[in-house]
Amino acid sequence: MPHYAMVIDTRTCIGCTDCVDACRMENSVPEGLCYDWVVEITQGRYPELKTEFRSERCNHCSHATCVAACPTGASQYWNGSNIVVVDATICTGCKACIAACPYDARLIMQPQGYIGKCTFCVHRVQYGEDPACVATCPAHAMHFGLLDDPTSNVSRLLAGREHYVLAPETGNEPNVFYLR
Amino acid sequence: MREQVLASVLANPRVEPHLAIWGWEIATYLFFGGLAGGMMLCAGTVILARREGQAPFAAYRAPLVALVLLAVGMTTLFLDLERKINVWRFYATLRVTSPMSWGSWILLLVMPAMALLALAGLAQGFPALERLLRRLPLVGRPVVGPIIDLCVALRRPLAGINVALGVALGIYTGVLLSGFNARPFWHSALLGPLFLVSGLSTGAAVIVLGARTVEERHLFGRIDLGVILVEMALIALYLIDMLNGDALQHQAVALLLGGAMTGLFWIGFIALGLALPLLLEAASWRRPVAVLASLASVLVLVGGFLLRDVVVTAGQRTSWSNFHNQFNAGLLDRLRKDGENPSGRF
Ligand code: SF4
Ligand code: SF4
Numbered sequence: 001m002p003h004y005a006m007v008i009d010t011r012t013c014i015g016c017t018d019c020v021d022a023c024r025m026e027n028s029v030p031e032g033l034c035y036d037w038v039v040e041i042t043q044g045r046y047p048e049l050k051t052e053f054r055s056e057r058c059n060h061c062s063h064a065t066c067v068a069a070c071p072t073g074a075s076q077y078w079n080g081s082n083i084v085v086v087d088a089t090i091c092t093g094c095k096a097c098i099a100a101c102p103y104d105a106r107l108i109m110q111p112q113g114y115i116g117k118c119t120f121c122v123h124r125v126q127y128g129e130d131p132a133c134v135a136t137c138p139a140h141a142m143h144f145g146l147l148d149d150p151t152s153n154v155s156r157l158l159a160g161r162e163h164y165v166l167a168p169e170t171g172n173e174p175n176v177f178y179l180r
Numbered sequence: 181m182r183e184q185v186l187a188s189v190l191a192n193p194r195v196e197p198h199l200a201i202w203g204w205e206i207a208t209y210l211f212f213g214g215l216a217g218g219m220m221l222c223a224g225t226v227i228l229a230r231r232e233g234q235a236p237f238a239a240y241r242a243p244l245v246a247l248v249l250l251a252v253g254m255t256t257l258f259l260d261l262e263r264k265i266n267v268w269r270f271y272a273t274l275r276v277t278s279p280m281s282w283g284s285w286i287l288l289l290v291m292p293a294m295a296l297l298a299l300a301g302l303a304q305g306f307p308a309l310e311r312l313l314r315r316l317p318l319v320g321r322p323v324v325g326p327i328i329d330l331c332v333a334l335r336r337p338l339a340g341i342n343v344a345l346g347v348a349l350g351i352y353t354g355v356l357l358s359g360f361n362a363r364p365f366w367h368s369a370l371l372g373p374l375f376l377v378s379g380l381s382t383g384a385a386v387i388v389l390g391a392r393t394v395e396e397r398h399l400f401g402r403i404d405l406g407v408i409l410v411e412m413a414l415i416a417l418y419l420i421d422m423l424n425g426d427a428l429q430h431q432a433v434a435l436l437l438g439g440a441m442t443g444l445f446w447i448g449f450i451a452l453g454l455a456l457p458l459l460l461e462a463a464s465w466r467r468p469v470a471v472l473a474s475l476a477s478v479l480v481l482v483g484g485f486l487l488r489d490v491v492v493t494a495g496q497r498t499s500w501s502n503f504h505n506q507f508n509a510g511l512l513d514r515l516r517k518d519g520e521n522p523s524g525r526f
Contacts, residue, residue: 038186112263
Protein backbone atom coordinates (compact mmCIF):
# COMPACT_ATOMS: atom_id res chain seq x y z
CA MET A 1 0.00 0.00 0.00
CA PRO A 2 1.96 3.03 -1.12
CA HIS A 3 1.42 5.89 1.29
CA TYR A 4 2.15 9.18 -0.44
CA ALA A 5 2.59 12.45 1.39
CA MET A 6 3.32 16.05 0.59
CA VAL A 7 5.47 18.08 2.93
CA ILE A 8 5.35 21.86 2.62
CA ASP A 9 7.84 24.09 4.36
CA THR A 10 5.96 27.17 5.58
CA ARG A 11 9.30 28.83 6.39
CA THR A 12 10.65 28.75 2.86
CA CYS A 13 7.33 29.34 1.06
CA ILE A 14 7.23 32.92 -0.22
CA GLY A 15 3.54 32.89 -1.19
CA CYS A 16 4.21 33.41 -4.91
CA THR A 17 1.24 31.14 -5.88
CA ASP A 18 3.30 29.48 -8.63
CA CYS A 19 1.98 26.13 -7.39
CA VAL A 20 -1.53 27.31 -8.24
CA ASP A 21 -0.55 28.31 -11.76
CA ALA A 22 1.51 25.18 -12.32
CA CYS A 23 -1.51 23.07 -11.35
CA ARG A 24 -3.79 24.98 -13.67
CA MET A 25 -1.44 24.49 -16.61
CA GLU A 26 -0.72 20.84 -15.85
CA ASN A 27 -4.30 19.79 -15.24
CA SER A 28 -6.11 22.19 -17.60
CA VAL A 29 -8.20 23.48 -14.72
CA PRO A 30 -11.16 25.49 -16.08
CA GLU A 31 -10.86 29.23 -15.86
CA GLY A 32 -11.82 30.64 -12.50
CA LEU A 33 -11.37 27.32 -10.66
CA CYS A 34 -8.36 25.87 -8.87
CA TYR A 35 -7.29 22.64 -7.23
CA ASP A 36 -4.87 24.33 -4.82
CA TRP A 37 -4.69 27.71 -3.17
CA VAL A 38 -2.38 29.71 -0.94
CA VAL A 39 -3.34 31.38 2.31
CA GLU A 40 -1.35 33.94 4.22
CA ILE A 41 -1.70 33.91 8.00
CA THR A 42 -0.42 36.81 10.05
CA GLN A 43 -0.33 36.46 13.82
CA GLY A 44 0.91 38.46 16.77
CA ARG A 45 0.86 42.08 17.80
CA TYR A 46 2.66 44.87 16.03
CA PRO A 47 5.65 45.06 15.84
CA GLU A 48 6.01 41.37 16.66
CA LEU A 49 4.13 39.94 13.69
CA LYS A 50 4.68 36.52 12.21
CA THR A 51 3.50 35.61 8.73
CA GLU A 52 3.15 32.13 7.39
CA PHE A 53 2.23 31.05 3.88
CA ARG A 54 0.45 27.80 3.37
CA SER A 55 -0.25 26.13 0.05
CA GLU A 56 -3.40 24.04 0.57
CA ARG A 57 -5.10 21.34 -1.47
CA CYS A 58 -6.83 17.98 -1.09
CA ASN A 59 -5.13 16.14 1.76
CA HIS A 60 -5.48 12.70 0.17
CA CYS A 61 -6.78 11.49 3.49
CA SER A 62 -6.11 7.98 4.69
CA HIS A 63 -9.72 7.95 5.94
CA ALA A 64 -11.29 9.96 3.16
CA THR A 65 -14.89 10.82 4.02
CA CYS A 66 -15.42 11.84 0.38
CA VAL A 67 -14.74 8.28 -0.77
CA ALA A 68 -17.06 6.89 1.90
CA ALA A 69 -19.88 9.25 0.93
CA CYS A 70 -19.73 8.68 -2.82
CA PRO A 71 -22.78 6.60 -3.85
CA THR A 72 -21.34 5.42 -7.15
CA GLY A 73 -17.73 4.59 -6.38
CA ALA A 74 -16.53 7.37 -8.68
CA SER A 75 -14.47 8.77 -5.81
CA GLN A 76 -11.85 6.14 -5.13
CA TYR A 77 -8.34 5.40 -3.98
CA TRP A 78 -5.91 5.10 -6.85
CA ASN A 79 -4.33 1.64 -7.06
CA GLY A 80 -4.59 0.90 -3.36
CA SER A 81 -2.64 4.01 -2.42
CA ASN A 82 -3.98 6.96 -0.43
CA ILE A 83 -4.28 9.10 -3.55
CA VAL A 84 -7.95 9.99 -3.99
CA VAL A 85 -9.16 10.39 -7.56
CA VAL A 86 -12.54 10.82 -9.25
CA ASP A 87 -13.52 8.72 -12.24
CA ALA A 88 -15.32 11.22 -14.47
CA THR A 89 -17.00 8.44 -16.45
CA ILE A 90 -18.82 7.26 -13.30
CA CYS A 91 -19.40 10.52 -11.42
CA THR A 92 -23.03 11.68 -11.43
CA GLY A 93 -22.31 15.13 -10.02
CA CYS A 94 -24.49 14.41 -6.98
CA LYS A 95 -22.04 16.45 -4.89
CA ALA A 96 -22.21 14.20 -1.82
CA CYS A 97 -18.41 14.18 -1.80
CA ILE A 98 -18.22 17.99 -1.76
CA ALA A 99 -20.45 18.02 1.30
CA ALA A 100 -18.35 15.25 2.85
CA CYS A 101 -14.94 16.90 2.50
CA PRO A 102 -14.03 18.78 5.68
CA TYR A 103 -11.28 20.66 3.82
CA ASP A 104 -13.51 21.99 1.04
CA ALA A 105 -11.07 20.63 -1.51
CA ARG A 106 -13.57 19.58 -4.19
CA LEU A 107 -15.36 21.51 -6.87
CA ILE A 108 -17.72 21.04 -9.78
CA MET A 109 -15.97 21.10 -13.14
CA GLN A 110 -17.79 23.53 -15.36
CA PRO A 111 -19.39 22.98 -17.74
CA GLN A 112 -18.81 19.18 -17.73
CA GLY A 113 -20.37 18.63 -14.31
CA TYR A 114 -18.15 15.94 -12.84
CA ILE A 115 -16.16 16.61 -9.70
CA GLY A 116 -12.64 17.97 -9.91
CA LYS A 117 -9.93 18.03 -7.29
CA CYS A 118 -6.20 17.75 -6.76
CA THR A 119 -5.02 14.34 -7.97
CA PHE A 120 -1.49 14.60 -6.54
CA CYS A 121 -0.76 14.61 -10.31
CA VAL A 122 -1.15 10.87 -10.35
CA HIS A 123 -0.40 10.89 -14.09
CA ARG A 124 3.12 12.13 -13.26
CA VAL A 125 3.57 10.28 -10.00
CA GLN A 126 3.06 6.90 -11.64
CA TYR A 127 6.15 7.59 -13.75
CA GLY A 128 8.16 8.60 -10.73
CA GLU A 129 7.88 12.33 -11.26
CA ASP A 130 6.85 14.91 -8.68
CA PRO A 131 3.44 16.60 -8.89
CA ALA A 132 3.52 19.77 -11.00
CA CYS A 133 3.24 22.13 -8.01
CA VAL A 134 6.17 20.45 -6.25
CA ALA A 135 8.28 20.46 -9.40
CA THR A 136 7.56 24.12 -10.05
CA CYS A 137 8.01 25.65 -6.60
CA PRO A 138 10.84 28.18 -7.07
CA ALA A 139 11.59 28.23 -3.34
CA HIS A 140 11.83 24.43 -3.11
CA ALA A 141 9.32 24.62 -0.30
CA MET A 142 7.34 21.57 -1.41
CA HIS A 143 8.33 17.94 -1.19
CA PHE A 144 6.60 14.77 -2.29
CA GLY A 145 7.30 11.13 -1.64
CA LEU A 146 6.48 7.88 0.09
CA LEU A 147 5.92 7.78 3.82
CA ASP A 148 6.43 4.00 3.98
CA ASP A 149 10.04 4.52 2.95
CA PRO A 150 12.00 5.85 5.96
CA THR A 151 14.77 7.11 3.69
CA SER A 152 12.50 9.20 1.46
CA ASN A 153 12.89 12.97 1.65
CA VAL A 154 9.40 13.40 3.12
CA SER A 155 10.03 10.85 5.87
CA ARG A 156 13.34 12.47 6.75
CA LEU A 157 11.86 15.96 6.81
CA LEU A 158 9.02 14.87 9.05
CA ALA A 159 11.43 13.05 11.35
CA GLY A 160 13.64 16.11 11.71
CA ARG A 161 11.25 19.05 11.83
CA GLU A 162 8.22 20.13 13.81
CA HIS A 163 5.14 19.78 11.65
CA TYR A 164 1.36 19.83 11.66
CA VAL A 165 -1.61 18.89 9.49
CA LEU A 166 -4.87 20.79 9.01
CA ALA A 167 -7.63 19.90 11.47
CA PRO A 168 -6.51 16.41 12.52
CA GLU A 169 -9.73 16.37 14.62
CA THR A 170 -11.70 15.52 11.50
CA GLY A 171 -10.38 11.98 11.83
CA ASN A 172 -9.63 11.92 8.12
CA GLU A 173 -5.88 11.45 8.65
CA PRO A 174 -4.73 14.07 6.14
CA ASN A 175 -1.45 13.51 4.30
CA VAL A 176 -0.35 17.03 3.48
CA PHE A 177 2.08 18.08 6.21
CA TYR A 178 3.29 21.57 7.02
CA LEU A 179 6.70 22.21 8.52
CA ARG A 180 6.84 24.99 11.04
CA MET B 181 -4.23 39.27 16.33
CA ARG B 182 -4.67 36.55 13.81
CA GLU B 183 -5.49 37.40 10.24
CA GLN B 184 -5.82 35.04 7.32
CA VAL B 185 -6.01 36.19 3.74
CA LEU B 186 -6.01 34.28 0.51
CA ALA B 187 -2.88 34.84 -1.51
CA SER B 188 -4.53 33.04 -4.43
CA VAL B 189 -8.21 32.31 -4.82
CA LEU B 190 -10.22 29.41 -3.47
CA ALA B 191 -12.79 27.69 -5.67
CA ASN B 192 -15.43 27.07 -3.06
CA PRO B 193 -18.93 28.42 -2.52
CA ARG B 194 -17.84 30.97 0.03
CA VAL B 195 -15.79 32.62 -2.69
CA GLU B 196 -17.70 31.55 -5.77
CA PRO B 197 -21.41 31.38 -4.86
CA HIS B 198 -22.26 29.45 -8.02
CA LEU B 199 -20.25 26.51 -6.67
CA ALA B 200 -22.82 25.96 -3.88
CA ILE B 201 -23.41 22.29 -3.20
CA TRP B 202 -27.17 21.90 -2.97
CA GLY B 203 -29.99 24.35 -3.65
CA TRP B 204 -33.78 24.34 -3.77
CA GLU B 205 -33.78 21.10 -5.79
CA ILE B 206 -32.51 19.04 -2.87
CA ALA B 207 -34.72 20.86 -0.35
CA THR B 208 -37.73 20.10 -2.56
CA TYR B 209 -36.71 16.49 -2.96
CA LEU B 210 -36.26 16.02 0.79
CA PHE B 211 -39.63 17.69 1.36
CA PHE B 212 -41.54 15.45 -1.06
CA GLY B 213 -39.56 12.39 0.02
CA GLY B 214 -40.47 12.93 3.66
CA LEU B 215 -44.06 13.75 2.77
CA ALA B 216 -44.44 10.61 0.65
CA GLY B 217 -42.89 8.54 3.44
CA GLY B 218 -45.39 10.04 5.89
CA MET B 219 -48.31 9.26 3.59
CA MET B 220 -47.14 5.65 3.16
CA LEU B 221 -47.00 5.35 6.91
CA CYS B 222 -50.53 6.79 7.32
CA ALA B 223 -52.04 4.72 4.51
CA GLY B 224 -50.43 1.48 5.66
CA THR B 225 -51.43 2.02 9.27
CA VAL B 226 -55.05 2.75 8.37
CA ILE B 227 -55.26 -0.46 6.34
CA LEU B 228 -53.52 -2.57 8.98
CA ALA B 229 -55.86 -1.17 11.64
CA ARG B 230 -58.88 -1.89 9.41
CA ARG B 231 -60.04 1.71 9.64
CA GLU B 232 -60.74 2.15 5.93
CA GLY B 233 -64.29 3.26 6.63
CA GLN B 234 -63.09 6.01 8.90
CA ALA B 235 -60.30 7.17 6.62
CA PRO B 236 -61.16 6.36 3.01
CA PHE B 237 -58.82 8.95 1.47
CA ALA B 238 -55.80 7.68 3.39
CA ALA B 239 -56.58 4.05 2.60
CA TYR B 240 -57.60 4.26 -1.04
CA ARG B 241 -56.30 7.45 -2.57
CA ALA B 242 -53.23 8.47 -0.57
CA PRO B 243 -50.85 5.90 -2.11
CA LEU B 244 -51.43 7.19 -5.64
CA VAL B 245 -51.21 10.83 -4.53
CA ALA B 246 -47.97 10.06 -2.66
CA LEU B 247 -46.57 8.32 -5.72
CA VAL B 248 -47.18 11.39 -7.87
CA LEU B 249 -45.70 13.76 -5.27
CA LEU B 250 -42.64 11.55 -4.81
CA ALA B 251 -42.17 11.56 -8.57
CA VAL B 252 -42.08 15.36 -8.43
CA GLY B 253 -39.39 15.16 -5.74
CA MET B 254 -37.35 12.65 -7.71
CA THR B 255 -37.53 14.94 -10.72
CA THR B 256 -35.98 17.82 -8.80
CA LEU B 257 -33.38 15.40 -7.43
CA PHE B 258 -32.49 14.49 -10.99
CA LEU B 259 -32.37 18.18 -11.95
CA ASP B 260 -29.73 18.71 -9.29
CA LEU B 261 -27.29 16.16 -10.75
CA GLU B 262 -24.47 17.96 -12.48
CA ARG B 263 -23.76 15.05 -14.77
CA LYS B 264 -27.16 13.62 -15.56
CA ILE B 265 -25.96 11.19 -18.20
CA ASN B 266 -24.36 9.06 -15.46
CA VAL B 267 -27.51 8.79 -13.33
CA TRP B 268 -27.73 5.02 -13.89
CA ARG B 269 -24.44 4.62 -12.01
CA PHE B 270 -26.43 4.86 -8.76
CA TYR B 271 -27.82 1.44 -9.59
CA ALA B 272 -24.60 -0.15 -10.75
CA THR B 273 -23.42 -0.57 -7.14
CA LEU B 274 -24.37 -0.42 -3.46
CA ARG B 275 -21.85 1.54 -1.39
CA VAL B 276 -22.52 0.57 2.20
CA THR B 277 -20.78 3.64 3.63
CA SER B 278 -22.80 6.09 1.55
CA PRO B 279 -26.26 7.14 2.80
CA MET B 280 -27.03 8.44 -0.66
CA SER B 281 -26.44 5.01 -2.13
CA TRP B 282 -28.82 3.48 0.39
CA GLY B 283 -31.33 6.18 -0.44
CA SER B 284 -31.30 5.50 -4.14
CA TRP B 285 -31.99 1.82 -3.50
CA ILE B 286 -34.73 2.66 -0.99
CA LEU B 287 -36.38 4.83 -3.64
CA LEU B 288 -36.21 1.94 -6.07
CA LEU B 289 -38.15 -0.22 -3.57
CA VAL B 290 -40.54 2.54 -2.50
CA MET B 291 -41.90 3.29 -5.96
CA PRO B 292 -43.26 -0.19 -6.75
CA ALA B 293 -44.49 -0.70 -3.17
CA MET B 294 -46.50 2.50 -3.43
CA ALA B 295 -47.72 1.65 -6.90
CA LEU B 296 -48.98 -1.77 -5.81
CA LEU B 297 -50.78 -0.31 -2.79
CA ALA B 298 -52.27 2.33 -5.08
CA LEU B 299 -53.55 -0.41 -7.40
CA ALA B 300 -55.13 -2.15 -4.42
CA GLY B 301 -57.18 0.94 -3.58
CA LEU B 302 -57.98 1.96 -7.13
CA ALA B 303 -61.49 0.48 -7.30
CA GLN B 304 -62.65 2.53 -4.29
CA GLY B 305 -60.37 5.54 -4.68
CA PHE B 306 -60.32 6.21 -8.40
CA PRO B 307 -62.97 3.92 -9.95
CA ALA B 308 -62.83 5.63 -13.35
CA LEU B 309 -59.07 5.06 -13.57
CA GLU B 310 -59.50 1.46 -12.52
CA ARG B 311 -62.06 0.81 -15.26
CA LEU B 312 -59.79 2.49 -17.77
CA LEU B 313 -56.82 0.33 -16.78
CA ARG B 314 -58.86 -2.85 -16.99
CA ARG B 315 -60.06 -1.90 -20.44
CA LEU B 316 -56.66 -1.07 -21.88
CA PRO B 317 -56.24 -2.65 -25.30
CA LEU B 318 -54.22 -5.89 -25.35
CA VAL B 319 -52.86 -5.76 -21.77
CA GLY B 320 -56.01 -4.65 -19.91
CA ARG B 321 -57.79 -7.97 -19.55
CA PRO B 322 -54.97 -10.54 -19.46
CA VAL B 323 -52.32 -8.57 -17.52
CA VAL B 324 -53.52 -5.47 -15.67
CA GLY B 325 -56.76 -6.95 -14.42
CA PRO B 326 -55.15 -9.94 -12.64
CA ILE B 327 -52.42 -7.69 -11.19
CA ILE B 328 -55.05 -5.40 -9.68
CA ASP B 329 -56.91 -8.42 -8.28
CA LEU B 330 -53.70 -9.75 -6.79
CA CYS B 331 -52.92 -6.38 -5.15
CA VAL B 332 -56.39 -6.26 -3.67
CA ALA B 333 -55.92 -9.77 -2.26
CA LEU B 334 -52.53 -8.84 -0.80
CA ARG B 335 -53.59 -5.48 0.61
CA ARG B 336 -52.57 -6.10 4.17
CA PRO B 337 -49.06 -7.43 3.53
CA LEU B 338 -48.59 -4.59 1.06
CA ALA B 339 -49.70 -2.14 3.74
CA GLY B 340 -47.12 -3.58 6.13
CA ILE B 341 -44.37 -3.20 3.53
CA ASN B 342 -45.45 0.39 2.93
CA VAL B 343 -45.26 1.21 6.62
CA ALA B 344 -41.72 -0.16 6.84
CA LEU B 345 -40.54 1.54 3.67
CA GLY B 346 -42.28 4.80 4.64
CA VAL B 347 -40.29 4.90 7.87
CA ALA B 348 -37.08 4.05 6.00
CA LEU B 349 -37.72 6.79 3.44
CA GLY B 350 -38.56 9.38 6.09
CA ILE B 351 -35.48 8.63 8.19
CA TYR B 352 -33.28 8.47 5.12
CA THR B 353 -34.14 12.06 4.15
CA GLY B 354 -32.57 13.15 7.44
CA VAL B 355 -29.71 10.67 7.56
CA LEU B 356 -28.63 11.79 4.09
CA LEU B 357 -27.59 15.07 5.72
CA SER B 358 -26.62 13.89 9.21
CA GLY B 359 -24.07 11.48 7.75
CA PHE B 360 -21.71 14.34 6.92
CA ASN B 361 -19.21 14.86 9.72
CA ALA B 362 -17.71 17.63 7.55
CA ARG B 363 -20.79 19.86 8.02
CA PRO B 364 -21.29 20.59 11.72
CA PHE B 365 -24.86 21.85 11.25
CA TRP B 366 -25.94 18.51 9.79
CA HIS B 367 -23.87 16.26 11.98
CA SER B 368 -26.59 15.40 14.49
CA ALA B 369 -28.32 12.04 14.72
CA LEU B 370 -31.51 13.94 15.59
CA LEU B 371 -31.99 14.98 11.95
CA GLY B 372 -33.20 11.47 11.03
CA PRO B 373 -36.09 11.36 13.53
CA LEU B 374 -36.80 15.07 12.99
CA PHE B 375 -37.24 14.66 9.25
CA LEU B 376 -39.27 11.48 9.75
CA VAL B 377 -41.66 13.25 12.13
CA SER B 378 -41.85 16.33 9.93
CA GLY B 379 -42.55 14.08 6.95
CA LEU B 380 -45.35 12.39 8.91
CA SER B 381 -46.79 15.79 9.76
CA THR B 382 -46.73 17.01 6.15
CA GLY B 383 -48.14 13.66 4.98
CA ALA B 384 -51.04 13.99 7.43
CA ALA B 385 -51.57 17.56 6.20
CA VAL B 386 -51.99 16.34 2.62
CA ILE B 387 -54.55 13.79 3.83
CA VAL B 388 -56.45 16.52 5.68
CA LEU B 389 -56.51 18.58 2.48
CA GLY B 390 -57.61 15.62 0.38
CA ALA B 391 -60.14 14.06 2.73
CA ARG B 392 -63.80 14.31 1.68
CA THR B 393 -65.39 13.47 5.03
CA VAL B 394 -65.41 15.58 8.16
CA GLU B 395 -64.51 12.54 10.25
CA GLU B 396 -61.32 11.78 8.34
CA ARG B 397 -60.24 15.42 8.25
CA HIS B 398 -60.75 15.65 11.97
CA LEU B 399 -58.92 12.40 12.67
CA PHE B 400 -55.79 13.42 10.78
CA GLY B 401 -55.95 16.96 12.15
CA ARG B 402 -55.75 15.48 15.63
CA ILE B 403 -52.94 13.10 14.64
CA ASP B 404 -51.05 16.04 13.17
CA LEU B 405 -51.38 17.95 16.42
CA GLY B 406 -49.59 15.18 18.32
CA VAL B 407 -46.96 14.88 15.63
CA ILE B 408 -46.25 18.62 15.73
CA LEU B 409 -45.68 18.42 19.47
CA VAL B 410 -43.13 15.64 18.95
CA GLU B 411 -41.50 17.68 16.19
CA MET B 412 -41.18 20.68 18.51
CA ALA B 413 -39.56 18.50 21.15
CA LEU B 414 -37.04 17.19 18.60
CA ILE B 415 -36.22 20.74 17.46
CA ALA B 416 -35.63 21.73 21.07
CA LEU B 417 -33.38 18.71 21.58
CA TYR B 418 -31.44 19.57 18.45
CA LEU B 419 -30.85 23.15 19.59
CA ILE B 420 -29.83 22.03 23.08
CA ASP B 421 -27.52 19.42 21.62
CA MET B 422 -25.82 22.03 19.44
CA LEU B 423 -25.59 24.62 22.22
CA ASN B 424 -23.90 22.07 24.46
CA GLY B 425 -21.50 21.09 21.71
CA ASP B 426 -18.06 22.19 20.64
CA ALA B 427 -16.99 25.38 18.86
CA LEU B 428 -17.95 23.95 15.45
CA GLN B 429 -21.48 23.25 16.66
CA HIS B 430 -21.76 26.66 18.31
CA GLN B 431 -20.78 28.30 15.06
CA ALA B 432 -23.34 26.16 13.25
CA VAL B 433 -26.29 26.84 15.54
CA ALA B 434 -25.44 30.55 15.60
CA LEU B 435 -26.90 30.66 12.09
CA LEU B 436 -30.31 30.09 13.71
CA LEU B 437 -29.70 32.23 16.77
CA GLY B 438 -29.02 35.64 15.31
CA GLY B 439 -27.22 34.51 12.17
CA ALA B 440 -28.28 34.53 8.54
CA MET B 441 -31.08 31.95 8.83
CA THR B 442 -32.70 33.30 12.01
CA GLY B 443 -35.74 34.98 10.47
CA LEU B 444 -36.62 32.17 8.14
CA PHE B 445 -36.24 29.59 10.88
CA TRP B 446 -38.07 31.28 13.76
CA ILE B 447 -40.74 33.24 11.92
CA GLY B 448 -41.18 31.10 8.82
CA PHE B 449 -40.79 27.62 10.25
CA ILE B 450 -41.32 27.73 14.02
CA ALA B 451 -44.03 30.43 14.21
CA LEU B 452 -45.95 30.02 10.95
CA GLY B 453 -45.12 26.40 10.15
CA LEU B 454 -45.42 24.81 13.61
CA ALA B 455 -46.91 27.03 16.32
CA LEU B 456 -49.76 28.56 14.31
CA PRO B 457 -51.03 25.25 12.86
CA LEU B 458 -50.71 23.77 16.35
CA LEU B 459 -53.00 26.49 17.71
CA LEU B 460 -55.45 26.12 14.81
CA GLU B 461 -55.62 22.36 15.30
CA ALA B 462 -56.02 22.76 19.05
CA ALA B 463 -58.86 25.24 18.44
CA SER B 464 -60.73 22.65 16.39
CA TRP B 465 -59.93 19.72 18.70
CA ARG B 466 -63.58 19.24 19.74
CA ARG B 467 -65.54 20.86 16.96
CA PRO B 468 -63.99 20.50 13.49
CA VAL B 469 -63.91 23.69 11.41
CA ALA B 470 -63.07 22.97 7.79
CA VAL B 471 -61.41 26.34 7.09
CA LEU B 472 -59.14 26.10 10.12
CA ALA B 473 -58.12 22.54 9.26
CA SER B 474 -57.24 23.47 5.68
CA LEU B 475 -55.35 26.57 6.73
CA ALA B 476 -53.39 24.59 9.32
CA SER B 477 -52.49 21.97 6.73
CA VAL B 478 -51.26 24.52 4.20
CA LEU B 479 -49.12 26.12 6.90
CA VAL B 480 -47.70 22.74 7.89
CA LEU B 481 -46.72 22.10 4.28
CA VAL B 482 -45.04 25.48 3.95
CA GLY B 483 -43.26 24.93 7.26
CA GLY B 484 -42.10 21.46 6.19
CA PHE B 485 -40.49 22.89 3.09
CA LEU B 486 -38.89 25.75 5.02
CA LEU B 487 -37.36 23.29 7.49
CA ARG B 488 -35.65 21.43 4.62
CA ASP B 489 -34.59 24.63 2.96
CA VAL B 490 -33.11 26.11 6.15
CA VAL B 491 -31.26 22.90 7.05
CA VAL B 492 -29.92 22.30 3.54
CA THR B 493 -28.71 25.90 3.22
CA ALA B 494 -27.32 26.28 6.73
CA GLY B 495 -25.37 23.03 6.55
CA GLN B 496 -23.36 24.25 3.60
CA ARG B 497 -22.40 27.43 5.39
CA THR B 498 -20.71 25.46 8.15
CA SER B 499 -17.42 23.75 7.66
CA TRP B 500 -14.19 22.79 9.38
CA SER B 501 -12.22 24.91 6.98
CA ASN B 502 -13.98 28.04 8.25
CA PHE B 503 -11.65 27.78 11.20
CA HIS B 504 -8.53 27.66 9.12
CA ASN B 505 -9.34 30.09 6.37
CA GLN B 506 -11.19 32.83 8.17
CA PHE B 507 -11.03 35.28 5.32
CA ASN B 508 -13.77 37.78 4.66
CA ALA B 509 -15.70 36.69 1.59
CA GLY B 510 -17.49 40.05 1.71
CA LEU B 511 -14.28 41.77 0.57
CA LEU B 512 -14.26 39.66 -2.58
CA ASP B 513 -17.85 40.70 -3.17
CA ARG B 514 -16.75 44.31 -3.03
CA LEU B 515 -14.09 43.62 -5.65
CA ARG B 516 -16.77 42.09 -7.84
CA LYS B 517 -18.99 45.12 -7.42
CA ASP B 518 -16.10 47.30 -8.52
CA GLY B 519 -16.08 45.34 -11.75
CA GLU B 520 -13.10 43.11 -10.99
CA ASN B 521 -13.14 39.35 -11.22
CA PRO B 522 -11.17 38.10 -8.21
CA SER B 523 -10.39 34.74 -9.82
CA GLY B 524 -9.56 36.31 -13.16
CA ARG B 525 -6.36 37.76 -11.81
CA PHE B 526 -4.81 34.37 -11.28
S1 SF4 C 1 -9.15 16.41 1.63
FE1 SF4 C 1 -11.31 16.15 1.14
S2 SF4 C 1 -11.31 15.55 -1.02
FE2 SF4 C 1 -9.24 15.23 -0.27
S3 SF4 C 1 -9.22 13.06 0.38
FE3 SF4 C 1 -9.67 14.31 2.19
S4 SF4 C 1 -11.90 14.29 2.29
FE4 SF4 C 1 -11.37 13.68 0.21
S1 SF4 D 1 -20.38 13.90 -7.22
FE1 SF4 D 1 -19.43 12.17 -8.26
S2 SF4 D 1 -17.58 11.68 -7.08
FE2 SF4 D 1 -18.87 13.01 -5.83
S3 SF4 D 1 -20.09 11.63 -4.57
FE3 SF4 D 1 -21.34 12.08 -6.38
S4 SF4 D 1 -20.85 10.47 -7.83
FE4 SF4 D 1 -19.24 10.42 -6.26
